Amino acid sequence: MLVNLEIPWVILGHSERRSLLKESNEFVSDKVAYALSQGLKVIACIGESLAQREAGETMTVVSEQTRAIADKITDWTNVVLAYEPVWAIGTGKVATPAQAQEVHASLRTWLASNVSSGVAESVRIIYGGSVNGANCRELAAQPDVDGFLVGGASLKPEFVDIIRSASVKRS
Numbered sequence: 001m002l003v004n005l006e007i008p009w010v011i012l013g014h015s016e017r018r019s020l021l022k023e024s025n026e027f028v029s030d031k032v033a034y035a036l037s038q039g040l041k042v043i044a045c046i047g048e049s050l051a052q053r054e055a056g057e058t059m060t061v062v063s064e065q066t067r068a069i070a071d072k073i074t075d076w077t078n079v080v081l082a083y084e085p086v087w088a089i090g091t092g093k094v095a096t097p098a099q100a101q102e103v104h105a106s107l108r109t110w111l112a113s114n115v116s117s118g119v120a121e122s123v124r125i126i127y128g129g130s131v132n133g134a135n136c137r138e139l140a141a142q143p144d145v146d147g148f149l150v151g152g153a154s155l156k157p158e159f160v161d162i163i164r165s166a167s168v169k170r171s
């Protein structure tokens, strides 16, 4: 349907589909591979729950989610990874810039070891979860935060400030 409507991007693996519809890592990765095969570009969501973070399992969870995708695709050109901690989505509890940077940098290290150094350097890793006009600039300044997946704030005037925060890295 997206192809027929000439919509180029699809978001897959969102936490609500993983939790409510029980989409497994393998199921999400099959969808990623299929979408790519149809010429779509994919924003693939990964992220840990609060219980997983508190148990120190964050990197285990996100690397397993990423590994499932890596097992099914060879070309990452049209894939963007969206790190969305479940506890930050729609809650107003944004990850601190340090928390986001830590996971994004660790993901890049994981990709370098398990996919390739080229993919690790080139893949965009964006952050999602309670991004707003007030917190976007500090998050955007983190070296491994390449953009945002915005929910609630995309419906508000402050979305303009979030878009403009992309200039932080250029200044």
Ligand SMILES: O=C[C@H](O)COP(=O)(O)O
Residues within 6 Å of the ligand: 084, 088, 089, 090, 091, 092, 128, 129, 130, 131, 149, 150, 151, 152, 153
């Ligand atoms: O679907 C949107 C993302 O999950 C982030 O949502 P949010 O910005 O409202 O927390």
